[in-house]
Amino acid sequence: xxxxxxxxxxxxxxxxxxxxxxxxxxxxxxxxxxxxxxxxxxxxxxxxxxxxxxxxxxxxxxxxxxxxxxxxxxxxxxxxxxxxxxxxxxxxxxxxxxxxxxxxxxxxxx
Amino acid sequence: xxxxxxxxxxxxxxxxxxxxxxxxxxxxxxxxxxxxxxxxxxxxxxxxxxxxxxxxxxxxxxxxxxxxxxxxxxxxxxxxxxxxxxxxxxxxxxxxxxxxxxxxxxxxxxxxxxxxxxx
Numbered sequence: 001x002x003x004x005x006x007x008x009x010x011x012x013x014x015x016x017x018x019x020x021x022x023x024x025x026x027x028x029x030x031x032x033x034x035x036x037x038x039x040x041x042x043x044x045x046x047x048x049x050x051x052x053x054x055x056x057x058x059x060x061x062x063x064x065x066x067x068x069x070x071x072x073x074x075x076x077x078x079x080x081x082x083x084x085x086x087x088x089x090x091x092x093x094x095x096x097x098x099x100x101x102x103x104x105x106x107x108x109x110x
Numbered sequence: 111x112x113x114x115x116x117x118x119x120x121x122x123x124x125x126x127x128x129x130x131x132x133x134x135x136x137x138x139x140x141x142x143x144x145x146x147x148x149x150x151x152x153x154x155x156x157x158x159x160x161x162x163x164x165x166x167x168x169x170x171x172x173x174x175x176x177x178x179x180x181x182x183x184x185x186x187x188x189x190x191x192x193x194x195x196x197x198x199x200x201x202x203x204x205x206x207x208x209x210x211x212x213x214x215x216x217x218x219x220x221x222x223x224x225x226x227x228x229x
Contacts, residue, residue: 034217043203043223046156071192088153098205098218102153 002027006101007062015110018075023089023101026070031092033065034098035074038086047087048074079108112138112208116221123194124229130190131224133204139184140206144218145177148201160187194228201225 003026013019018048021035032051036044050056050063062075074093076083086105090098113136123129133143141162146154158179159167166179178190187206189197202225205218 032217035142036220041201043201046217046219049138049217097156097159100154 002030002099003082004089004091004099004101006087007051007102008102009105010105010107012107012109013079015079015081015108017079017084017108018077019079019089019106019108021074021076021087021089021106023047023072023074024070025072025089025091025098025099027091027093028067028070029093032069033063034090035061035072036088036090036100037083038088038103040085044088076106079106081108081110084108112136112206112210112219114140114204114206114219114221116204116224117225119222120225120227121229122227125195126193128192129191129194129226130188131202131204131226132190133187133206133221135185135206135208135219138208138210140187141184141209142207143181143187144205144207145179145187145189146203147204148203148223154203157189191226193198194226196228199226199228 005024034049035047038044048063050065056063060077064073086103088103089101092098117132133148145157145162157172157212160181163182168174181187203223205220
């Protein structure tokens with residue numbers, strides 16, 4: 001059974017702080033890794049994807065991948081109240097459907 | 111990012127009726143689309159993978175005769191919930207893979223979702 005694990009949270013951080021979201025996966029053959037953001041009552045929105053070990057930065061977001069540890073993380077710098085949402089980690093092998101974690105709820109207080 | 115639309119955005123129907131949900135890729139051709147269901151405060155559950163021109167692949171536990179999927183064109187997939195019952199009330203979301211990003215990327219873009227309420 002291929003699994004993606006996330007801490008459900010809630011993760012609470014003050015405005016301006018760094019939020020760190022973590023994800024582990026069980027399938028060593030996973031090749032693509034995604035972070036989606038989902039606001040309550042809305043569908044998921046792609047934030048970032050990463051394929052290679054290391055860091056990938058896009059604005060205030062940094063995705064980190066460590067395939068040896070089967071670990072993916074998302075850092076959000078200068079967190080804003082508008083970042084409050086559920087963050088979904090997803091992984092797959094090429095051409096297959098995404099496997100989603102249950103999501104981590106982030107709450108950014110002003 | 112790529113744009114995926116869904117219609118309707120919400121629907122209320124009586125028990126026993128059928129409901130059709132459309133998923134369209136607006137600015138790209140999607141050979142593969144996916145249908146998910148999400149119950150309140152739960153994660154996305156993949157229902158089926160829809161491939162253009164062929165039969166959909168259903169996940170274990172999903173009744174293919176109840177959830178009919180048709181992917182007749184490269185920009186349109188439909189999900190029909192047949193003989194809907196209150197337990198089918200959920201948030202149905204489609205996604206489409208954007209092939210323009212090359213064979214090694216599987217970025218999926220989600221439609222806005224359809225909220226189904228069965229009375």
